[in-house]
Amino acid sequence: MPLNPRSLLLSVAALSTTMLVACGGGNDDDPTPSNETGVLTVTSATVDGLNGIYGNGSLNLTDVDKKNPVGxxxxxxxxRFDGANKVGSDATAFGDIRYQINGTVTYQVFLNFAGKEYASGDAADSSVERDNNQVRFSGKTLTASDGSGSTLKVSGIVPMRPNRPSGC
Structure with missing residues (x-):
């Protein structure tokens, strides 16, 4: 028996919703649009084409969460954030920023520029400004996570959502 157009439309909508939920789409772990502007400037990159300004508008942000890892x-x-588009290019930047409870500097930073991840596990050249709802970088050196030894320096601001857990 053939499906009528309305039944077919409802079936497709139900399947789409099921797939979206099953694949993790739309959950709180995905950055969502914000009204907060952020900008990162990359300099001294050892990989050609990465130097430049990323962030030509509002960034997409997740909520800030507390995590208490085992060990x-x-x-x-x-x-996390995404949507930091490089000015004059189709490259983009996104990242994951972590800082200790009541901390004033970053603990770990993972930033991806044009498809290559860079990281730092030290507090140098960073500040967490909870009163201003932002994290600042001042020439922070990041090293490629792929073991290639590539480095870059990043300066700028990544905003945070203001509704954060205590100490964040």
Missing amino acids: SSPEVCTF
Whole structure:
């Protein structure tokens, strides 16, 4: 028996919703649009084409969450962002920023520029400004996570959502 157009439309909508939920789409772990502007400037990149300004408008942000990992790692506040488009290019940047509870500097930073991840596990050249709802970088050196030894320096601001857990 053939499906009528209305039944077919409802079936497709139900299947789409099921797939979206099953694949993790639309959950709180995905950055969503914000009204917060952020900008990152990359300099001294050892990979051609990465130097430049990323962030030509509002960034997409997740909520800031507290995470208390098992083992010797400290409890951290963590959030992610994306949508930092490179000015004059189709490259983009996104990242994961972590800082300790009540901390004033970053604990771990993972930033991806044009498809290559860079990271830092030290607090140098960073500040967490909870009163201003932002994380600042001042010439922070990041090293490629792929073991290639590639480095870059990043300066700028990544905003945070203001509704954060205590200490974040």
